[in-house]
Amino acid sequence: MWCTSCALAVEGALARLPGVVQASVHYPTATVWVNGTPASTQLAALAPVVTRLGYRLSELEPVHDAQQRLAKESRYLSLRLIVGAVLGMWTMLASLLIYAGALPNAAIELVVAWVAGAFSLPVVLYSGLPFYRAGWRTLLAQRPGMDVLVSLGVLGAMVVSVGLLLRGSSEVYFDTAVMLIVLLLVGRLVETLCRQRGLKAFDALRLPEADVVVCQGGQRDTQPVGEVAIGAVIEVPPGEQVPLDGLLDTPGWLDTATLTGESVPRYLHAGQRVYAGCRYAARLNAAPLKVIVTATVGQRRMDKLCEQMRRAQAKKGELHKLADRFASWLSPVALLLAVLTLPLGLLMGLGLEDAAVRALSVLVVACPCAVGLAVPLASLAGTSQALQQGIALRDPSAFETLANVRGIAFDKTGTLTRGQHQVVNAALRQSEDLTQFRAMLSSAVSQSEHPLASGLRDWASTVETAAPSNVLHNVQHIEEHPGKGQQVTFQNAEQWWLGSAVWIEQQLGAPLPDSAHQPDNAFASQVVVADSHGWLATLYCADQPVSDATASLAELKRSGYIVALISGDRQGPVGWLGQQVGLANNACYAQRSPEAKAALLKALPSPTLYVGDGVNDTLSLAEAGVGVVPMQASDAAREGAAAQLLRPGVSGVVCLLSLAKRTRRVMMQNLVFSALYNTLALGLVIIMAVPPLAAVLAMAASSFSVTLNAARLAWSEPSKTSDIPAPDPNAPHSTSPTAGQSLPTV
Template sequence: MWCTSCALAVEGTLKRLPGVVEASVHYPTATVWVKGTPKAIQLAALAPSIRRIGYRLTALEGVQDAHARLEKESRYLVLRLIVGAVFGMWTMLASLLIYAGALPTTQLESVMAWISGAFALPVVFYAGLPFYRAGWRTLQAKRPGMDVLVSLGVAGAMLVSVGLLWRGSVEVYFDTAVMLIVLLLVGRLVETLCRQRGLKAFEGLALPSMRVSVWQRDQRITLPAEEVALHAQIEVAPGERIALDGTLETSGWMDTATLTGESVPRFMNPGQRVYAGCRYAAGINARPIRVTVTATVGQRRVDKLCEQMRRAQAKKGELHKLADRFAAWLSPTALLLALLTLPAAMLVGLGWEEAAVRALSVLVVACPCAVGLAVPLASLAGSGQAMQQGVALRDPAALETLANVRAIAFDKTGTLTSGQHRVLHACLRRHTDADVFKRQLFAAVRNSEHPLANALMGWGKGCANQPDYTFRQVIEYPGAGQCIVFADGKQWWLGSADWVIQQLEKRPEQQGLTLPDSAQDPAYRFASHVVVADSRGWLATFYLADQPVADAQATIQQLQMLGYGLAMISGDRQGPVSWLGQQVGLPKQACYAQRSPEAKARLLGALPSPTLYVGDGINDTLCLAAAGAGIAPMQASDAAREGASAQLLTPGVGGVVLLLAIARRTRRVMMQNLAFSAIYNTLALGLVVAMAIPPLVAVLAMAASSLSVTLNAARLAWAETDEFSDSPAPASNAPRYRPPNGGQQHPSA
């Protein structure tokens, strides 16, 4: 496609096809989104109709192919621009000598005028060819746009100039045709470079082709990553990048910075998921790790994320649709106005030459290039900037919704919490040696697979370097606890209070056992309890809680300062929910506990609209769909990622603040571009009809408007991180948040 008019022509053609309900063409990324019956939206059914109007429709291209296509377009534009500039320079020079009266005789002026026209011919017939081709295509599609106006403007300038020369006049307008083509080529080149920069976001997700070591029948062979089958075992050497998603067969340190932005490698155990793009960060002398492939090339997490983003790019927001509607009627209106200007000017007493020039100025100044570029370039720049800041937008149209968000609801577990428990408090039996007990506890839980084992190890790790303990037997009761027999015959029971009491009651001397008052601390009722007992009875009680993510408190504080209404909606118990709310700075009345997925969605619907929901689990998918926009944290489930408009690529929830700031700034740029281009085209048309404006001035004004819109959108792509972190708050007329039903239990929830 050559311009936004081409996009509207393709879109209009697709919408007229039987079975197609909706079609949306996104010019900056050259993608089309089609909705309709399964048979009607097949590529084989759509491509022929697009081919008839001169375009080619193919399956969604890869990121590298898109980049190569834009590189080719850039070279194509540069070549035509060079021809236009070299030959146009002499046309402009000849015209300037005539306008300035620098030539001594009229005969010399006449010769110079013919020279001006001769140098204009390569510009008009070679450099301007893409405009005529696109104009003809859009006429075929019954969607005449900017290229029709440009073609008529160039043709009009040449015909008027030849007619004037034939009559002996030297006041020719070859320079107008040349300037129109050259300036529009400059604008197209800048626009193409901006589109290339917008693709950098997708390019960062695309992984290069790699060769992988694969184990087959106890033999190691090397294959391209594209040929590795599902469930194959691949080997990754220290320092190498993982080429395919999979599960670890051996433990090791993983650098996940490429995918998550974490600067510190993480130690991952067998069975944990690893993703393509992560790097095995072990030392050179370390053993290679093995990974069982769970997703092949094309199905990897990065592949799906990139494809989802590019597919979603074609969907248009309300501002984009408004700009397209404005551009769609502007071109026919300008054509009609130009046709009426010629007879109207002659009726008021102007000569045919001046009337023709006035009509020519109307054609030139009305080109709706700026209107067509106003929103899509800003949207592309905004989504690219979001990716650079660690947020992948699956639906760029959501930027408009995010810019107007009034209330934000967070899930608790996995969203505001890290999933890593920590010991908040420990009660020990009197006269127990704490250091000895820590060493025993560390040794006892070191090999446990229970999620709380790491927290207990963390509590006892201060004494972990002391002499180790050996065990005669360790029996794991999944979901309940452990029975541990030390080498010296000493026995421990470690697990939930009910299970420990149940185990001890099996011993005759412990019948009717209850936990003493010293084993319970009312201040920590909200926390998870782990009880340790020995043959004498109760030994220790631990209170553990899932910890908030590192940036949760700072994020909540920033959002409160910006004036958003905040709530936390969780299916967890009231105690942990209230405690977490206190830790991150949410008031008690804004924390809702024990809510089913359906109740979460109903409660979300009671918040001020439009709403934003941030959640990671399958139970959050209903809320993600019900909210105006949804965000999935980095470790979200596949179902949550599919339902969200955006996904965080870095740990924590700090990306929410950045995304909202980017959305507000993007919408502001959209509104600026749209308002400026609409005002310009409306006023310019009125001025050229009412008064004599030279066509060359009209060309400069039209080119300046398009260039200003493009550069204004480019400000988003080139903005620095701190420019977004200090973005202004939402509109002051957004009402402050008030919890539904005064924060009390909602009857329907």
């Protein structure tokens, strides 16, 4: 497609098809989104309509192919621009000599005018050809747009100029035709570069396409990554990226920095899910990592995310639709005004030449290219910036809602917390040796898969109290009691019981002592340990907040948002987490069902933003004005969200809201300026004589201003360091609501 007029023409032709409810064409990415019956939305039904207009419709192309297509368009534009600039320079020079009166007599002026016309012919016939082609296509689609005005403007300038030459006048307008083509070519080239810049953001989601080693029946075979089937076991050498989504067949350290920016590798056990793009962080001589493939090429998490984002870009927000409506009626109105200007000028006593020049100025100045580019280029630039900052925006139209968000609600587990419990306190029997206890505890829970076992292992295996290896591996037998606890027998015949307080009391046949309970730690999950002598220890585990939660929520409250924590967890853990991250007690809601979460969200000031990661959050994500999911969200949650964070923590929410305000501000600036320009310019050229060259310069200036304003957003480098201030460990947590905030009481 050549411009936004082309997009509107294709959109109009597809929208008229039987069975099509809605069609939306996004010019910057050359994608179309069609809503309708299954038969009407097949490529075989849509492609012939587009072909008749002179375009080609195909399946959504890969990002790499789109970049190659835009690079080809850039070369195409550059060649025509070079021809137009080199030859048009001589036309402009000849016209300048005539306007300045630098030539000795009228005869020489007439000769120079013919020379100016000769140099303008290659520019008009070759460099301007794409405009004429696009104008004809939009006329076929019954959606005349900017290219029709440009074509008529160039043709009008040439006809008027040739007529004046035949009458012996050197007051020609070849320079108007040349300038119109050259300046618009420059604008189109800048637009194409902006579109390339926007697509480059998707490079962050590109995955390796190298061959992989597949293990089959004890044999190792090398296959292209695109031919590997689900269920196959592949090997990932140390230091290489995981090429396909899957389940780990062997444990290992995974570096997710390539996808998420997380600098610290994570140790994943066998059976845990791993996504393509993670890097196997092991020493070079280590054994390869084995992965059981669960998703093939095209079905990987990053593949789907990239495809969903590109498909969503074809959908238009309200501002985009408003700009399209304005551009759609501006072109026919301008054509009508241009047609009427000529006879009205003659009736007002103007000469034929002056009336024709004024009609020509109307055609030129009314080109709605700035209006058509006002919103989509800004949206593409904002999406690009979001992706560079680790935020995948699946619905670019959400920018408009995000910029107006007032209430924000967070889920607890997996969103504001890491989803991994840590020991926050421990009570031991008097005279018990802490070092020995930790060593034996590490052995007791080393093979446990209980959610709290990881936190117990981390606490028990601290460097300062690590015991000799001959002590750490002295477990003889472990008997599991699902949902209750476990009985551990050590090699020295000593026995331990680890589990809930109720189960431990049942095993001991006696209640636990008062020292086994600490009311101040009631918020935490308890793990009670007993031995043959009775109660031995009580360990209190809590799900810790993500590292940037406190600073992020403080920044949101400082920005005037009403922030709430809504969770299905118990009141104790929810209240404790709220205190840790600086939320007031009346901003923390515990033990809420999915339906209650959605009801609370509705009670917050709208538009609302909800951040959650689980299946129980899907209803809230759908009810919210905008739904955002953290990096490790479930598949169900991701499907219902408008944006996904690709980096750990929640600081991306702060970045997204800030970027949304900047993007919407650019959209509004572009839209208001372009609409005012076209409206005022049309009135001006009708009531007074404006030289066609001045109209060309004014029209080009409006398009450049819109494009460069969007480019300012697209080309600004994302900040190297977070804008969120680091939390002060000595600062007390706020326990009162921010001034002016009102929270729901549902």
